[in-house]
Amino acid sequence: MTGWGRGVGLLFCLLLCACYDDKGNYDYHDITPVSIDTTGTGILPEYAITRFDVIDLEPNVYYNGQLVTDESAVPLTYQWTLFSSVTGAGTSTSIDTLGYERHLVAPVNRTGGNYFVQLVVTNTEDGLREFFRTRVAVSEAFDGGWMLLYERADRPGYSDLALILNSWTKNNLTTDRAYTNLYELTNGAPLQGKPIRCLDIAMSLSGHNYVGLCTDYTLVGVTDTGIEQVMAFNNFFNNAPARMAPSWYSHHGNGGISGQCSEVLINDNKVYTNTYFNSTTGERESRFGVAKFDEGVGQLAAWNAEIPNQLNYGVVVYDQTHQCFRYTAFESARFETFVEQDMEIAAFDVNHTGMTLLMGDWGVGEQRLQPYEYLLMTDGTAYRLAVANFSTSTPDDESIGIGLYDMTTLCPQVAAATTMAASNIGSYIYYGAGRTLYNFSYDSGLPAEAVWTAPSAGEVVTCVRLQKYYNSIYSASMMPSCDELLHIATWNEQTRQGHLYQYRINTASGDIDMSVCRDYVIPGRVKDMGWKFSMQ
Numbered sequence: 001m002t003g004w005g006r007g008v009g010l011l012f013c014l015l016l017c018a019c020y021d022d023k024g025n026y027d028y029h030d031i032t033p034v035s036i037d038t039t040g041t042g043i044l045p046e047y048a049i050t051r052f053d054v055i056d057l058e059p060n061v062y063y064n065g066q067l068v069t070d071e072s073a074v075p076l077t078y079q080w081t082l083f084s085s086v087t088g089a090g091t092s093t094s095i096d097t098l099g100y101e102r103h104l105v106a107p108v109n110r111t112g113g114n115y116f117v118q119l120v121v122t123n124t125e126d127g128l129r130e131f132f133r134t135r136v137a138v139s140e141a142f143d144g145g146w147m148l149l150y151e152r153a154d155r156p157g158y159s160d161l162a163l164i165l166n167s168w169t170k171n172n173l174t175t176d177r178a179y180t181n182l183y184e185l186t187n188g189a190p191l192q193g194k195p196i197r198c199l200d201i202a203m204s205l206s207g208h209n210y211v212g213l214c215t216d217y218t219l220v221g222v223t224d225t226g227i228e229q230v231m232a233f234n235n236f237f238n239n240a241p242a243r244m245a246p247s248w249y250s251h252h253g254n255g256g257i258s259g260q261c262s263e264v265l266i267n268d269n270k271v272y273t274n275t276y277f278n279s280t281t282g283e284r285e286s287r288f289g290v291a292k293f294d295e296g297v298g299q300l301a302a303w304n305a306e307i308p309n310q311l312n313y314g315v316v317v318y319d320q321t322h323q324c325f326r327y328t329a330f331e332s333a334r335f336e337t338f339v340e341q342d343m344e345i346a347a348f349d350v351n352h353t354g355m356t357l358l359m360g361d362w363g364v365g366e367q368r369l370q371p372y373e374y375l376l377m378t379d380g381t382a383y384r385l386a387v388a389n390f391s392t393s394t395p396d397d398e399s400i401g402i403g404l405y406d407m408t409t410l411c412p413q414v415a416a417a418t419t420m421a422a423s424n425i426g427s428y429i430y431y432g433a434g435r436t437l438y439n440f441s442y443d444s445g446l447p448a449e450a451v452w453t454a455p456s457a458g459e460v461v462t463c464v465r466l467q468k469y470y471n472s473i474y475s476a477s478m479m480p481s482c483d484e485l486l487h488i489a490t491w492n493e494q495t496r497q498g499h500l501y502q503y504r505i506n507t508a509s510g511d512i513d514m515s516v517c518r519d520y521v522i523p524g525r526v527k528d529m530g531w532k533f534s535m536q
Contacts, residue, residue, distance in 0.1 A: 034076065034123050035062045036132040046135040047117075049108060051142075051226075052179055058103040059132060061121055071102065075124040080104045085114045085135060109185045111226040112140040140225045144170040145532045146467070146502075148489065149198035149213060150524035152181075153496040158190040159183070159215045161198060161227065162522055163532065168481045168502060169467070178520045183213065186227045193217025195527035196302070197249045200224060201263060209533060212263070214249035219265060224532065236265070236274070237288045243268045248302040251470055252315050254369040254391075263288070264304045264315055271300065273315050275331065294335035298322050301357040305373050305390040307470055312394045318357045325350040325388070327395055339396045348386055348401035355379045355386070362470075363422025363429065365391055372402065374422035374429055376414075383407040383414045385429065385442055403442070411440055411448040421464045425483045425507040432461030437488060439510045451512055452503075454490050459499065463489040465529045466505075479531065483507050489526035498522035500529075 037060045049055065060067055063074045080098040098106040098117070108115075118133040146169040148162040165177040184190045193215025200211050210221040210230060221231030234240040245268040252273065253261030263274040270291035292314075298321020305316035314328040317335075326335045341349045355377035365371035370391040377386050387403030407414045413433035420431040427443040435457070440448035454461065467485035481504070488501045502518040505511060 031126060031128065032064045032123060033062075034121055034128070034130045036060070036119065036121060036130055037062060038132070043134065046137070048137045048139070051112065051138050051140055052107050052109060052177075052185075054105060054107050055098075055117065055136065056105050057117070057119075057134070059119065061102055068102070077122045077124060078102050079120045079122075080106070081118050081120070082108065082110065082115050082136070083118070085116045108136065108138055110138055111186065111228060112138050114138075142225050142227060142532070146487065147198045147200070147211070147530050147532050148463075148500060148522060148526050149195040149528045150489075150498060150522055150526040151194050152190055152524045153498070154523065155190050157194060158192055159195040159213070159527075160190045160524065161211075161213060161222075162500075162520075164500065164502075164520055166502075166518060168485050168504075168518070169531070171478075171480045176518075180523050182227045183222070183229075186222075187229050191215055191218070191220065196246060197528045198530055199249060199251065200530065200533040201251060211532065212249055214246050214265075216246060218244050219246050219249060219267075235287075236263075237272070239290075241267060241270070241291070247300070248304065250304050250306055252304060252306060252308065252313075254307050254309075254470065262315070266300055266302065266304075266317070269300055271304075271315060271317055271328075273328075275314075290333055292328050292333050292335055294326070296322075297326060297335055303357055303360050303375075305362075305388070307362050307369065307371050308390040309370075309392060313390060316390050320356055323353050323355060325353075325400075329395075336395065338400060339398060341400065342398035346399040346401045347404040350388060350400045353377065353386065353401075355384065358417070359420050361420055361422040361429070363424050364427065365389065365424075368424065371424055374420075376407070376417060376420055376431070378415075381408075383411065385440070405442040407440065407448075410446070411438065412436075412450070413438070414448075418460075418462060419464045421466045421486075423466060423483070423507070423510060424468050426510055428510040430464050430466075430486070430510065432464045432488070434460055435490075437461055437464060441510070451510070452488065456492060458492040458494045459490040460492075461488060462491045462498075463487075463526045463529055467531055469531050469533065486512060487529050489522065489529060491525040498524050498526055500526070 041059055043057055068074055078100055081095050082098055083095045084092050098104060115136045116133045117136050121130045146164040152158045152160050161182045162180045165173060167173050191213060196214040198213055209224045211224050213220050218233045220229050222229050233244050248266040250264045252264050265272045272288040272291055274286050274288045276286045298319050301318040301320050303318055311330050314330045314332055316327045318325055328335055338350050358376045360373055360375040362371040363374045373388045373390055375386040377384050385405040385407055388400055389402050393400050416433040417431045420429055422429045428439055428441045431438050435454040436450050437452040438448040439451045465487045467481050468483055469479055484504055484507055486503045486505045490499045500520040500522055504513040
């Protein structure tokens, strides 16, 4: 371009600039300063808490240099959040909102880890924000205790888990904690289906166990330290069945490290087992195999013999249709019948009882880890307590049924019984019916005694359990209050509230020590309870 051309261009630009009319709306105003100050508030730069502990933080906030004392007088909003302080692959990126007030009082529900708790104060007039954060290290508290699986009062048809921690249920504990709705708080939603069983399968002594939670809709596995779901229904199987319809979940075998045990699942009226070795270091590797089979097996009871000798029996179940017990041999998939019983010796015929099995529990037997099965049964008119030895017997023994006790005339309300528990020390069982818990000393020939009544007229007993455990740890003094603690769960339909009552008992007689009762509110109808395994 020539010098003349450049001059014309420059003149043209100057003329444009001279003609430009700036019509922008510039309404300048001073920024009102907002600041967060923790001086004198007791707030720490870092906290170490246990999961579900409540964190209480109240920083001072200044607006235009003045301490905020009336929240409604200033244009400020507050948001407290919690998020992981660790970044990288595999790190949780979820952010929990804890509150919307300047004063934060909220439980920390996240699993063990390192987090930031952050406050954001926003000036709604100009959108400017001020930040404050503190570190929070969360540790788990779920390495033991007493579990309760219940149907949610606020979500009928859904289940959840509670955990009770006190000096009776966990060794060396000085605090008393009750956690409810743990499954939803950890996994975002309650567990679909009505509750069947909760069971801590002690496959490993190194802490790599999981808790099985079974409903009539599904079976899931959650971590024993954090209640995080790590196994869905399909993960339990080598080849999962097409239909999820659990009716029973349990174990089989005494849990000895040198012995072999298995999980047991009855799903869609088919029996699955998972044989495993207890290990001091290993993790779960085995899965449910093919279903046990026999075309002649009818409708199965929600039961299996839980503490047999694994090498004598692979699994023992009860056929309600044909009113008989059936077993599979160790590592076999075919159901068999027992040898013909000698009815001059046997108390009843395990191949044809003539009765329906209502409920059962394992209790006192030849030795502590060789208990018998105690079974409440009926022929439609009479009620009996049947005692079977699946611990030390073999399928060729001719007298597996070792006891049969009439309950019809000796046991009040037995026809209305909803739950039972058998002692592993004394010759008695508890059963619950209506508001009342009964103690039946079956060897005495005396009537069952009403030993406990629910405090309010609307409460009914839904579950009774004694504190015991199938694993060999049970006999190694690692379990607190072993055989000495009675758990009674109730439900009040009018108030839609459940309770757990805990008492110490005389292990020989079953008499309840009423001088001390621990009472916990449970937000649902309890179906099952059990000890949460812990290496203590």
